[in-house]
Amino acid sequence: MGDTPNWQHMWGAKIKTPCDMDDDILEDVIRNVTMRLAKFDTEEWEKNGLAVCEDIKAHLDEAWGPHWVVCIGRNFGSFVTHVTRNFVFFYYNEKAVMIYKAGPQQFKRNMVVHVVKKMKVEHEIIGDSTFGDRTANPQESSDSDENEELEDKDLTSAIAQFQREDGTNVGPQLEIPMNSTIRQMEELVNMLLQNGKDRVPYSLFLGETEVTTTLKATVEELRLSTETALTITFQPLAPFRVRPVTRCSDTLQGHSEAILHVSFSPDGKRLASGGGDATVRFWDTNTCMPKYTGRGHRNHVLSTAWSPDGLRFASADRNGEIRLWDPLTGKQVGQSIKGHKQWVNSLTWEPMHRNAACEHFASSSKDGSIKVWNARTGRCVASLSGHTDSVECIKWGGQGLLYSASRDRTIKVWAVEGEHVGKLVRTLVGHGHRINTLALNVDYVCRSGSFGHDFQSFLSRKEMQQAALKRYEEVLKGQPERLVSGSDDFTLFFWEPSKSKKPLARLTGHQQPVNHLSFSPDGRYFASASFDKKVKIWNGQTGKFVATLTGHVGAVYQVCWSSDSRLIVTASKDSTVKVWEMRDPKNAKTTLSGHADEVYALDWSPNGDMVASGSKDHTIKIWKH
Incomplete structure (x- = not known):
């Protein structure tokens, strides 16, 4: 088995664990995920998917409550290991592993599956808090997933493409929650650009309208359709911040x-x-x-x-x-x-x-x-x-x-x-x-x-x-x-x-x-x-x-x-x-x-x-x- 990933490699000066999860618990979570991965060879993993072992589930339930997802894949873009309040992300044996926290109002059974489909790379949910282990062949549920996808997307999420000012795309199309805040999307842009510790603040735009609160608020304000991908343009802001005079x-x-x-x-x-x-x-x-x-x-x-x-x-x-x-x-x-x-x-x-x-x-x-x-x-x-x-x-x-x-x-x-x-x-x-x-x-x-x-x-x-x-x-x-x-x-x-x-x-x-x-x-x-x-x-x-x-x-x-x-x-x-x-x-x-x-x-x-x-x-x- 390979060494436990260096999960402390992240952006920001101070470690932020998911919902202030105890460091020891977090390390156990990552260790157990990697141990679970080590039991399967690539062929078996691609064929059957993986299940989350019960002790990992227990850790996540304790730290995050009943809303979380763990998924793995060959490639989630060019991300490095990250730890935030909402997810843990790292590589193990050239597989990308992400433990993702979903909010009570936005968690849907197939949300991560939809992200996977849009990214056109091989990922698979290995477990979630709603229905536990997922060891069956993912193809078995593809038909039902297709119907749920439209319903879920309209209610909770949208496909988005992040783009620079000059029109060049950054990263793949992603399905992101409609209630994503400006800070959460800014954090995602920094990840896509691999800014690491050199985090940059950004302003985000749908067309010529700046997103000032949540993605949903701006989409509703502009009466945009989410049937097609939203183009979110980002512009770097000054790296320093002036405080308002009072x-x-x-x-x-x-x-x-x-x-x-x-x-x-x-x-x-x-x-x-x-x-x-x-x-x-x-x-x-x-x-x-x-x-x-x-x-x-x-x-x-x-x-x-x-x-x-x-x-x-x-x-x-x-x-x-x-x-x-x-x-x-x-x-x-x-x-x-x-x-x-x-x-x-x-x-x-x-x-x-x-x-x-x-x-x-x-x-x-x-x-x-x-x-x-x-x-x-x-x-x-x-x-x-x-x-x-x-x-x-x-x-x-x-x-x-x-x-x-x-x-x-x-x-x-x-x-x-x-x-x-x-x-x-x-x-x-x-x-x-x-x-x-x-x-x-x-x-x-x-x-x-x-x-x-x-x-x-x-x-x-x-x-x-x-x-x-x-x-x-x-x-x-x-x-x-x-x-x-x-x-x-x-x-x-x-x-x-x-x-x-x-x-x-x-x-x-x-x-x-x-x-x-x-x-x-x-x-x-x-x-x-x-x-x-x-x-x-x-x-x-x-x-x-x-x-x-x-x-x-x-x-x-x-x-x-x-x-x-x-x-x-x-x-x-x-x-x-x-x-x-x-x-x-x-x-x-x-x-x-x-x-x-x-x-x-x-x-x-x-x-x-x-x-x-x-x-x-x-x-x-x-x-x-």
Whole structure:
């Protein structure tokens, strides 16, 4: 007889035995199963099947109660030995052995037989809690099994094929219980991919609808037929998890007017704020204490932006002046930059993966112009003319293009690199009113450069640029950049602006102007905030509607995602900040009260530890778990 299998080889750091079965009992179960297998040669096993000996049955009855199945086979895919709360799985003499626990509501006599048939490999039940030993030739019961299969499948299970985002199948078709939870199916995907200890979290989809509770709930919601195999697509989530913020840890005071902007530096070490008192303030995120106050603006600070390397901070005011700051000293760098005739609405930096020096940024103004600047010299590199009204928002993409949205109801795509700097590539038309906001599916990685969640250190600018490029490509995955625009006409348009001037989709549903848009860091979703007091979530690949976040009693000014793309925070005129979870987006997870007036500004720290909110009440509040 061969050695007892190493059943402790499993994924996860801590052993989890079925229903907390005692380790000694579990080892006895496995030893007895292997001893039973050793008594039969392959030919006899294939001919007659096997019976579970009574002592194994006794162990299982004691540990799992009256619902369990033991089956064996030549191959269950490429699994290794696993132990979980629901089954034990291991190999013995090139035969796969699985002891499977079935819940009281889902256990059916032929369930494992059906799995076996669909997998098209030779397996056989060797015993179960309902009818004990099974030593007869399996062919004898095949006719009755066939009728039961349809009945059982409709009631308790469905055939499913797991599939990657690119459409490639993973593993064979499996029959899985309809009441399988998202975590159970996630566990199964990890097994199919042989992730072992390097367990990866996944989101699962039926079509374009995410499974958020159980397979059955989603199937019923979509009214899907289980007569044919369900295709379950899985997408890896961030390997880290951000915890939802629940409490106010600090209130930062110092501003004497409304705070219009708050933003964390790409490395998360600084928080910058700007607003109606014409100052820019830098705060230490470790101590939540003020570091520096930047003075020089003579009017409201209307726009701010960090460089992707975190070494420069740009701010622009209602007079049209732009100032650059060194966040490490709080001092202004060079003279104020002048060139716009009216106030500046938006600032954006060139992504690090396009230029390791991080020395170019662009500004847009109410005067209808867009200017590209060299931050090192303070000189204008290019002036982009073409809009006939105020340019409300600009975004510097990751492929050498800049996107601008205007009150003239158009979006323009500009070349901002090489010999074609300033050239108009195309104009996107569709909105019936002024365009207020834009969002790119690569916004997050373009703004944060080489700084991921783990804040890896680098020896050179070249290494930083390579890391930034890798992060960018991981989000894009070979697809074109996607852009979404929001307007006073209550609609959104979804574009692939580098390829076509025709929109992919026109998105309706809001009942008031759309004033802010934000893509999740992984690019899979985007959120739209509106004066209609609602936030809507949309699919970042197709633009299709996903959910409406309802709960605010005032206009929603801003929306922000956690760095793991699982959580959303929203800021509103109703003086509250709300936290929402993508797994269950219909109801706010937490309402954060504390501000005495409207909340205009919002940002989530790159490491996920804190959220900053800026208010008309002149304060910034820091929210933590």
